[in-house]
Every structure is written in C-alpha cells, then in structure tokens.
Amino acid sequence: MKTALLNSHSENLRSPMFWAVSTSALIALVAGLGLLGFLIIESVPVFSRQGLGFLSGTEWFGPDEFGAWPMIYGSLATAFLASLFALPIALGSAVYTAEFLSPKPRLAVKAAMEYLAGVPGIVYGLLGMTLLAQWVRNVFDLIDGNSLLTAGLLLAVMILPTVTTLSEDALRAVPRRYRETAWSLGMNRVATAFCVSLPMALPGICGAVFLGVGRALGETVAVMLVIGGLDRIPVPWFNLFAPGQSIPSKLGREAAEALGGGYHWHALMALGLVLFVLALSLSLAGRWFLTRQRSA
C-alpha cells in the first residue's frame, strides 16, 4: 500500500500539469498570506505607538493620533442593519423558491438572483444616491438622506440576492428522500419545508448569511456614496439616521491622499487590517458551516 502511494506520488512529480496546478495553489496561498503580512507590517507603527487605543479611539485627526472606533462602529452597524433587513426576506424567498416553485420558475428566479448578485457595487451606489437617499430623507424628514440607515438599507438590497441564492442552494441540497419520508407521514409541504428541509439546511444557510454579511462589511463604493462620510459615533449611539463612516468607505476616501508613507498611511493600513480580520472571521465561520453541511 505504502509503495503504491509512493509510486503514485513520484508519478505526479513527473507530470507538468501537477507542477502547474500546485504552483497555482502556492501562488494563491502566498498572495493571501502576503496581503496579511503586508497589512501587519504596515500597521506596526500604529499599534506600537497607540496600542489598542487605536481601536477604541474616537477621533481621526492627524498627524499623530488616529482612532478607528467610529469606522468600526459604522461597519458593524451597517452590516447589522443589512442583515436585519435582508435576512427575513432572503430566507423567505429561498424557502419559497426551493420548496414550492416548480422547476422552470425556480430556474428563472435563480438566474435573476445570480445576475443581481453580480451587479457591480457602483451601480447600486448610484441608485442608492439618487433614489434611496432621497426616499430616506423625505420619509424620515431628515436634512440629509445620507446616513447609516441608508447605507444599511442599500447593503441589504445588495446582499439579498447572494443570501437568497446560496440559501436556496442549501435547501435544494437536502436529499429528496427526506422530503418524501415526511410526505409519506402525511405532512404537507409547509410542514415539510419548515420541520424537515429548513433544519437540515441550516448549516448551509448560516454559511450563506456569513458570506452575505462578509460582502456587506467589505462593500466600499456604494456605501461611500450614501453613508454620509462623518467620522463620528452618533449621539445617542443608536441614532442610525445620523451620517457615519465605515472602514471601506474611509479607506476609499483617504487612501489616495495618504499614499506614500507617513503615519496617516499606516493608520489606514491598520484600518485595513481590522477589516481583513473581521472579514476573515466571517468567511471562516461561513466555510465552517458549509463544511458541516456537506459532511452531514
């Protein structure tokens, strides 16, 4: 057995295709680690001077003191709002599509969702700026429609197709025999959907939610256009009608002017590192749930 494995391994080493694909995999790994390493190295001056005070600081005034908390708050608040608005609709839509639609309409809905999931953020941003921000301003009688709420709503629209289509995939991945078993016990389709399919698809749905929230956290241009661009924690802190700032929109606004070094640049890199860690945590959590579903 061992000899066979060794033979098989040495056979692989002789194949040019093996080297091609293994080199590709290595490049992907090095790129990811290189990005993380670059962010860590570039952030060292900030954390060595300010320590964790960088994360809890509320003022972003150069040249020597930067605080990331308003941006962290803005990112978390908009991602939370996006999840709050998008998840019930996305999950309802996924259950309906997967469990009740016949194949042809289901494929049409899937195709539409996958198309919407691929629309660039800038397109959503322009629509948000011209339609959504105006609507929020008029409905809530605000001076300016650009706010944390507007950004959260826009992100909800943006992540809705992703969460819907991935949740639908998770539901469809539940083997048909479980549904038929439930039907054979006299359960109707609604009971089967909620008592059999949904619980069994839950790990995959959680994975879809994490991936959607990950996208919401990382979205730059669309959020930049509607969030208001104010580096402040609202007063009171839950006043979501106030303008705010997220990490990506902060980076988008200031990266060009700070490029080339200086403490300002390192502070932006440290913000990038925070975002990287947040997104990586979500991505790993999503992957963990998806893996659980596949092995179930």
Place this chain on the structure above:
Amino acid sequence: MSDQIPAVELRIAHVFFKNHRVLEDLNRQFPSRSVTAIFGPSGSGKTTLLRTLSRMNDDVEGFRVEGRVLIDGENIYSDAVEASRLRQKVGMLFQKPCVFPKSIYQNVVFGLRHRDGIDRKAVPEMAENVLREVRLWDEVKDRLNEWAPNLSQGQQQRLALARLLILEPEILLMDEPTSSLDPRSAEAIESLIERHAKLRTILLVTHNLEQARRVCGEIVFMDCGRFLESPPVQLPPPAGEELLKKY
C-alpha cells in the same frame, strides 16, 4: 373502511412521464384488509405504481395520470383530494430506510407532531408499543435518545416502519422493504405484515417469491408497466413457471 368498497382500485389507469407511458391499462381491485404482493422484474413499474398510489410523483415534471385511481372509492387525483390528507391514510415504506438526523425517539414520534387529536401523554406508550411491534424495543429501549442514523440498516428500516405504524395508516405501501436487510430484520418485518394482514390493506413490492408466498394472500405480476393475467399463486402455476424464470 367499508369491506364492500375495495381499498384500492385502478380503472383503466395510465401513468406518463412526459410523453412516455410507464404504466398502462391498469385495471384491478385490491380488497380491504388484505396483503397483496406485487412481483415483477426491475423496471416493470412496481415502484411507480406504489408512488402513484401515494401521489409521491406529483411534483415530478411531466408526471400525469389518466384514468381513475381510487382509494376507498374516491379518485385520489381529483382536485378535491389533498395529497397530505391522502397520505395520512396511505403510508409508504421505502426500499432504502430513511431516518431523520434526530434521536431514535424523535424519529418514532415525528409524524405525530403534525396530527390533530393526539393525546400527548399517551405518546411515549404509543412509541414503545410500535417499537415492540417491529421488534426493535429490546435493542433500543436503553438508548432512545441516541442518534438514529447510527443504527444498522435493518434497525433503521424497522424504525421507519415503527414511525409509520404509530400513525395507523389504513393502507400500507411497502417497496421492497426487506431487500437489503439482515435476516433478523427481514423476519421481523415479514412477521409484522402477517400480524397486520387483517388490520390493514398492504401492497408489498418484492423480488422474493418465497417471501410473497409466505406473507401475501395474493400475488400480482407486473411486466412492462402492465398487470399480467395470472391466478393467485398458491402453487407455482404452469403459466407462471416461464414467467418466474425471467425474474
């Protein structure tokens, strides 16, 4: 259920998947409280027949039924009949056991949660009774909260049968329920069929003629989507010998 009306009746029924006719010219009555074996080669339409009787193919694209399929005198493919209501009367046991990823006990009582008029206090006793019926109680009584998918295949099939019997279906459709089971599990299921022969209408799809003879009052032959005219097999009929060689 009235003894005068056949439990299951097919009147010139044809079953199609798109334009392909998979069952044709089905004309037969299955009397109440009887056990009938449906015997035929692979692909002869036995499973499709059972799935048609329980409306399992309703959402399969292109599936349609022509003619009349009657359960207790009511055409089950009429608009007035809800599939879930029908299946409360007509239970189906599949060839491959399918248990939910839950505990053994939760599996047994799974269907009861969706039935009206169940005395919740009586449920544990009902669960014990059906587990005894399928001869699983002694094997699982000390581990009812354990994960059902960890049971052996034979135990899972008996658990699936217990989960069905607790709902007391009037008609039981069994699709080769013992085909891949250990002798102990197969014997437990055969014995249960014999005991229930006077209580329910049972249609048993099987490839095992000896089993059909042991437990069934009548054997119906199918081939190429049709019922074959043959007498009930008490002894191998002369006409049946040639047919049996095919299987």
